[in-house]
Amino acid sequence: MVIARYDTRRGCIEGYQLLATRSRDGSEPWVADPTVHIHYFEPNVKLHLDKPILQFDVDSLENLMRLSLSSSDSSTRPGRRFFPEHPMRYSHGSDPRFSTFMLAKPLEIRDLPPHVGDRFPYGLVWPPPAIPAAHRVLGHPADIAGSPTHELMTSPKWRPFNRSEVSDMTFRIRQWMELGPPTIGFHIGEEIVTYSTIDPALYTPTPERPWRGIWVGDYSAHGCEFLLINQPDVDGESYNEPLMKRESESDGEFRARFLSERVYKGRLEAIKLTGDPNVPRGEYTFLANDLGEDGFVRIAQGPPFQGARIVKSQGHIANIGFSGDKYIESQLILISHNRLAQYWVDFGHISFFERVDIDRLLIP
Secondary structure (H helix, E strand, C coil), X not given: CEEEEEECCCCEEEEEEEEEEECCCCEEEECCEEEEEEECCCEEEEEEEEEEEEEEECCCHHHHHHHHHHCCCCCCCCCCCCCCEEEECCCCCCCCCEEEEEECCCCCHHHHHHHCCCCCCHHHEECCCCCCCCCCEECCCCCCCCCCCHHHHCCCCCCCCCHHHCCCCEEEEEEEEEEXXXXXXXXXXXXXXXXXXXXXXXXXXXXXXXXXXXXXXXXXXXXXEEEEEECCCCCCCCCCCCCCCCCCCCHHHHHHHHHHHHHXXXXXXXXXXXXXXXXXXXXXXXXXXXXXXXXEEEECCCCCCCCCEEEEEEEEEEECCCEEEEEEEEEEEECCCCEEEEEECCCCEEEEEEECCHHHHCCC
């Protein structure tokens, strides 16, 4: 997962990998049921600033060439050519990689059904179906070289041939190392990775959908993983008009009615943005089909979840290689708008999930 931000001081756009580590391990028995263990989770979320994934500098060679062309006589100035691939120059001199930023072409709506399957890997289309997206593009199978075939790269469904075909929500990055001088060097370890931006509406919480966001979760031996928690709007409902307090209502009564009528409704989906050997990215990790009365289990009594609403959920598990995947009984504990817990009933343990503060990471 990559966070991109603009540095006004240096005049560059940079994208860094998002990382998370656990600052504490261990567990303790749950007071309500001592046979269930609650795993400690205090994540440390940060950017890997030593190694940018993408970088665009204002003084890059491409921009210097554009400046030179713009200052030339307009009568002799050549037209602006379209380049679907742009070299990136990393400012970290110790990085041996060469890298280019590749524009991508979204698939037409009519082309999606033949490509997207109903099972992983979904025809190698990215992003996968569980993640809502306006643009989806073709991916490629991983191989020893890590690169797509020449036939795929020259396909009209893979790369744009003019500006009108360019996706503003997806892109690719090609990386490699070279042996020998540039004139006769050859590429080793070449790979192309496809990326997609996430619509801000999906991870921006609202009063009615307070759990929308980018989250980090505890996955035991697999470490920390990042999730998109999506709360789809309920069909036929609109919250354009605010819920008004009645004259006869107290503040507490109005709050309870707001929670009942606006917040504890609909479905909550937790989708993996990073995966592990069992359940890959792009898959649901747990689902709560109804936060309302149909899914209600109880209000937690006693520490550490005193007063939290508990609803029915389904946890997604699989064997190594995502084989034999299935959903098992679980319960979602709504601790706060920034922290959740998932009780994996069959496993007898509770794991935590915490919201990632994206705004904090956007400050250089």
